[in-house]
Amino acid sequence: MFRAHEWMVAFRYLKVRSNEGFVTLVALFSLLGIAIGVMVLIVTMSVMNGFREELLSKVIGFNGHMLYQPVGGRMNDYDDAVAHLKKVDHVVKVLPIVEGHALATFGSYSVPALVRGVKPEDIRHMPLIADNIKVGDLNDFGTGDNDILIGKRLADKYGLSPGDLVTLVTPRGRVTPFGTVPRIANYQIRAIFEVGEYNYDTGYFFLPLKAAQSYFQYDDQVAALEISLTHPDMITELYPVVQQAMREISPGGRLVDWRVLNQSFFNALQVERNVMFIILSFIILVAVFNIISTMIMMVKNKTRDVAILRTMGVTSASIMRIFFIVGSCIGMVGTLLGTICGLAIAYNVQEILNFIERMTGLSLWEGEVRFLSEVPAIVEPTEVTIVILVSLGMSFFATLLPAWRAAKVDPVKSLRYE
Structure with missing residues (x-):
C-alpha cells in the first residue's frame, strides 16, 4: 500500500531540523501527550481491576458464594x-x-x-x-x-x-x-x-x-x-x-448469592471503572488535537516541497500517504512508549508507591480509608489491546484532514514566485 519513496520522504520530514524547531517541539509534545494518556489509562484500569478482584476475593473468602438463611x-x-x-x-x-x-x-x-x-x-x-x-x-x-x-x-x-x-x-x-x-x-x-x-x-x-x-x-x-x-x-x-x-x-428458606449481597458495591465499582476509562480517554484526545495542529503546521512549511514533488510526477494520493505516515508515526511511537511505561508501572505499582513514600515521608495509601493494605494491580491483555487500538485509531483519524490538505496543494500557485 505504501511505496518506498513515500516512506523515505516521510522519514525525512520526521527528522529534527534547526529551521523547523517549533514544529518539532509541538510534535514532541504531541508524542508525549499520547504516551502519557496511554500510560495513565493502562495504569488506572489495571489498578481498578486489581481493586475489584482483591475485594471480590476478600468478600467471597469470608462470606462464600451463596448464603442460605432458614x-x-x-x-x-x-x-x-x-x-x-x-x-x-x-x-x-x-x-x-x-x-x-x-x-x-x-x-x-x-x-x-x-x-x-x-x-x-x-x-x-x-x-x-x-x-x-x-x-x-x-x-x-x-x-x-x-x-x-x-x-x-x-x-x-x-x-x-x-x-x-x-x-x-x-x-x-x-x-x-x-x-x-x-x-x-x-x-x-x-x-x-x-x-x-x-x-x-x-x-x-x-x-x-x-x-x-x-x-x-x-x-x-x-x-x-x-x-x-x-x-x-x-x-x-x-x-x-x-x-x-x-x-x-x-x-x-432464602438463598442469596454474592452479587445480591454486594450488588450496590460492585455495581458502583463497575460504573466508576467505565467512567474513568471515558474520562482518561480525553487525555489521548487532547494529544490527538496536538497531532492535528502539528500536521497542519508541517503541511504549511512543506508547501514548496509538496509542489516540487507534484511537478516531479508524484500523485495527490501519494502525497496524502506521505503525510499520513508522518502523523501515524507520531501516534504509534507515542502509543508504544505509553504502553511500555504503563505496563512497567502497573506491574510495579506497589514498589513505586513504597519508594515515593520513603523519599517524601508521606503516607500515600491508607488502609483505613481504602480497605486494602496494598495497591492491587491486574493487567488485562484485552483492556490493554483496547487502549492501544483507541489510541492508534484516534491518531490515524487525526492525520486524515492535514494529509488531505497536503494532497490538495496546487503546485502552480505554490511555485509561482519561486
Missing part, C-alpha cells in the same frame, strides 16, 4: 443439609455458621465486633484465613472452649498477642425480673490473621461453632449455611440447582 433465622439438622449440598456438582464447601454482633473489650479499650462461629476444621480449610496466620497456631484453635481468632490490625493497634483475653459483651442475655442482663464471656486469643482488608482485620472475631452457639444461645442450631462453588462466575447456572437442593431438605 426461616426464623435458625436451622436444625444442619449436618444433613451440608452433606446433601456437597453432593451437588461444583459445590466445593458448605459451612454452617452462627453470627452476631457484640462489644469486644480488652483492658480499658472497647470496639464493636462481628463475631462468627465456625467449626475449627472448616476454618482450617479457608485459605484466606489458614494461609494468612501471622502470629500463633491455627491448630490450637478449637482445643479449648474459650478460643478466639482476631485480625492483625486490631492486635497491632491495641498491643494484643496470643494468650491475651478478650471479653465479649452482647445485650442478648438472660431475662431477669430486673430486666435483661447482658451476656459476658472471656475468650483467649489463639492466633492472629491478616487478610489485607481493613474491615476484616479489625472487626471480625472467630469463635468455634460450639462456643458461638452457647454464647448467642443457639443451642444446637445455626444461623445460616455458606456455600462455595468452584468459581464465583458459576452462580448463574448453579443458583437454581442449589435452590432446588435446599428446598428438598429445608423448604421456605
Whole structure:
C-alpha cells in the first residue's frame, strides 16, 4: 500500500531540523501527550481491576458464594443439609455458621465486633484465613472452649498477642425480673490473621461453632449455611440447582448469592471503572488535537516541497500517504512508549508507591480509608489491546484532514514566485 519513496520522504520530514524547531517541539509534545494518556489509562484500569478482584476475593473468602438463611433465622439438622449440598456438582464447601454482633473489650479499650462461629476444621480449610496466620497456631484453635481468632490490625493497634483475653459483651442475655442482663464471656486469643482488608482485620472475631452457639444461645442450631462453588462466575447456572437442593431438605428458606449481597458495591465499582476509562480517554484526545495542529503546521512549511514533488510526477494520493505516515508515526511511537511505561508501572505499582513514600515521608495509601493494605494491580491483555487500538485509531483519524490538505496543494500557485 505504501511505496518506498513515500516512506523515505516521510522519514525525512520526521527528522529534527534547526529551521523547523517549533514544529518539532509541538510534535514532541504531541508524542508525549499520547504516551502519557496511554500510560495513565493502562495504569488506572489495571489498578481498578486489581481493586475489584482483591475485594471480590476478600468478600467471597469470608462470606462464600451463596448464603442460605432458614426461616426464623435458625436451622436444625444442619449436618444433613451440608452433606446433601456437597453432593451437588461444583459445590466445593458448605459451612454452617452462627453470627452476631457484640462489644469486644480488652483492658480499658472497647470496639464493636462481628463475631462468627465456625467449626475449627472448616476454618482450617479457608485459605484466606489458614494461609494468612501471622502470629500463633491455627491448630490450637478449637482445643479449648474459650478460643478466639482476631485480625492483625486490631492486635497491632491495641498491643494484643496470643494468650491475651478478650471479653465479649452482647445485650442478648438472660431475662431477669430486673430486666435483661447482658451476656459476658472471656475468650483467649489463639492466633492472629491478616487478610489485607481493613474491615476484616479489625472487626471480625472467630469463635468455634460450639462456643458461638452457647454464647448467642443457639443451642444446637445455626444461623445460616455458606456455600462455595468452584468459581464465583458459576452462580448463574448453579443458583437454581442449589435452590432446588435446599428446598428438598429445608423448604421456605432464602438463598442469596454474592452479587445480591454486594450488588450496590460492585455495581458502583463497575460504573466508576467505565467512567474513568471515558474520562482518561480525553487525555489521548487532547494529544490527538496536538497531532492535528502539528500536521497542519508541517503541511504549511512543506508547501514548496509538496509542489516540487507534484511537478516531479508524484500523485495527490501519494502525497496524502506521505503525510499520513508522518502523523501515524507520531501516534504509534507515542502509543508504544505509553504502553511500555504503563505496563512497567502497573506491574510495579506497589514498589513505586513504597519508594515515593520513603523519599517524601508521606503516607500515600491508607488502609483505613481504602480497605486494602496494598495497591492491587491486574493487567488485562484485552483492556490493554483496547487502549492501544483507541489510541492508534484516534491518531490515524487525526492525520486524515492535514494529509488531505497536503494532497490538495496546487503546485502552480505554490511555485509561482519561486
